[in-house]
Amino acid sequence: MKQYRFKTTIIVAMSICCAVLFASCTGNFEELNTHPTNPDPTKDMTEAERVGTLIPSMLYLMHNFQENQNQMIEQMVGGQYGGYFATTNNWQGTNFGTFNPPANWVEYPFNTLFTKFYSNYLTIKDVTEGKGYVFSWVNIIRVAVMLRVVDTYGPIPYSKMGGGQFAVEYDSVEDVYHKMIDDLDESINALTVFLEENKGKKIPIAEFDLIYDGDFSKWVRFANSLKFRMAVRIANVDTDYAKEVMTKAIAAGVIESNGDNAFLPTSDNPYYKASNDWGDLAMNAMMSAYMNGYNDPRRSVYMLKTADDVYRGVRIGIPNINKGIYGTAQYSKPAFKKDSPLLVYCAAETFFLKAEAALQGWIPGGTSQSKIYYEQGITTSMEQHGVAIGTYLSGTTSATRYNDPNGNVNAPSFSSITVSWDNGSATTTMKLEKIITQKWLANYPLGFEAWADHRRTGYPQMITAQSNLSSANSIGSITNSKTRLVRRLPYPVSEYSGNTQNVEAAVANLLGGADTGATDLWWARKN
Incomplete structure (x- = not known):
């Protein structure tokens, strides 16, 4: 349950x-x-x-x-x-x-x-x-x-x-x-x-x-x-x-039990409405690529199968995307129901935070304790979603290559990370990628947390946008978009008109770059 x-x-x-x-x-x-x-x-x-x-x-x-x-x-x-x-x-x-x-x-x-x-x-x-x-x-x-x-x-x-x-x-x-x-x-x-x-x-x-x-x-x-x-x-x-x-x-x-998870109730779940009633939302190709590659038992909880009985997401960044194709049952929709609650915080996240902190030496334990926290995070997430973990922790497969049956929006291989902590001679960098990737899967659908982790660590490795249509007239030019994506959103026009002096001072003295989507936030900058 x-x-x-x-x-x-x-x-x-x-x-x-x-x-x-x-x-x-x-x-x-x-x-x-x-x-x-x-x-x-x-x-x-x-x-x-x-x-x-x-x-x-x-x-x-x-x-x-x-x-x-x-x-x-x-x-x-x-x-x-x-x-x-x-x-x-x-x-x-x-x-x-x-x-x-x-x-x-x-x-x-x-x-x-x-x-x-x-x-x-x-x-x-x-x-x-x-x-x-x-x-x-x-x-x-x-x-x-x-x-x-x-x-x-x-x-x-x-x-x-x-x-x-x-x-x-x-x-x-x-x-x-x-x-x-x-x-x-x-x-x-x-x-x-x-x-x-x-x-x-x-x-x-x-x-x-x-x-x-x-x-x-x-x-x-x-x-x-x-x-x-x-x-x-x-x-x-x-x-x-x-x-x-x-x-x-x-x-x-801190929260370490699923009984303490924070959810908000819904009677008309907005993800369900956007995907099923409007046809405006599908699963990301990344989700299907990782979860298919890992044979993740949470797939059926997170997404629906397509009409041809597979799990297949949609790649972001398709210009002038056709909802008549990509909003149909050819692609996996989120598996939310009308009364599915909205996640705010789950216990699994705590264990992944501990795993990263121990790996980096921010809390005691080192690599050996980091492994324990990492596996606790995965186990806790499986229990939260009521699925059997099976042999998932020992998995040695990686994300599958994404193939789109419509159009030239396939994606190259992008991550070789497996689930198993002890698979081969994993470096600290590889272990960090494992932690953040599994944290990403457990935190679904907390997109802002996932976006923050990607900007901060570079993980999970992402299937990049098919097309980069950024320009100075929108959020600024997003260079290196294949690896960096958007780093932040520019300030509202309403701030420039209603709080002019203060927002301009913030951009000049506090932001650390131009007011565009390409500027890193303080915590995302590399030393």
Whole structure:
């Protein structure tokens, strides 16, 4: 049985108007301030419930549920650049997969994640006066959402956000990471105290927690896991600091059980809708090439077979792609169902983070312990998806060559990495590739995590885009596109018009290159 967590109550509507909701709250501010920040379960919690109604829409920014937001962010950007999906609609010849998206597409993730989050966050901060368990919880969500923004664009406004203004100064990527980790530490400490003081008490706002049903001990584990993820991301460029963060996060408790996995419920899964109802989404050719080569038992969980009874994805970057061909049953669609939940974090990722950290000497254990973590990660993922692992750990085959029955979009062999850790005399570099490749498979469909890992390590090795249509008029020229792909998204036009001085200062002083898709982020730069 798959280890997914569903919330059986009706999903809270995402279209609540904050201004209307809180217009009548100012007359009883003292009571309002008491309940969310220092709740007494014996008292009426109406105001806390009003705060709670803002939280579900914030949670869904960790993995977008709304169909258009999911398509524009998770599918088009993370899904393609992370190697999970290929979009099959030609959209008048524009596509992230061919590196020529229109400007309004490029700004969509920023405007959606950033603006929609802070509109609710600022309200909750005002109501709670920036303290208490609700605010601590919301700050964990803030880090999870803003991590997606900073990893997509680079420097962003962070430390100055919270005063009610959106046009504020930017922070460097390094400073954003440090400040986010500090925020997680504060939330972890506050929630730990709250849990100790409220043992056995019912927390009414828990009904708005669509992931853990108000179990804040699991939110503490989630926060520590985010810290661990972030520390590994920056360890090549900020090693001593990252090692300290890793050590503390692991000691405090990270997610290592599938029972603690973080999922968001859906009743109308957007991947299902895009692939089955619209014909706009197929599996990436990379997924079928790796999983076929490994005879991966998760294939049937991840993707559907084609009409000719094989697993076959679609290569990204096909110019003017024909949905009438590539959106049909000739190619594998994602195997999501209408009520499949959306992954936010899984225990398998923790083991792969540990495997990389041990291999690189960031935590104790070395290569021998790295192997143990690596195999734990694979085993945990198989258990999560309810499939038998069989002889997978000893597999000595590599990714298959991708052949497309329609058109000249085949791909050359691209990776010789096998599953078996001890296959031949694997070097440290080869072992790192094994870790990241298996982490990529386990983290499906978290495209933004996969894209970050590829930019940081070069792994998993990817089937590159068929065509590179990038230009200065879109996201800039993407050179060396066969190995590097897009490195970031340029800042929105709306930032240049509404926050002009600050975004221009960020590009000049913090970004480390031109505001194009070819500029590496701080943590992706090689020494």
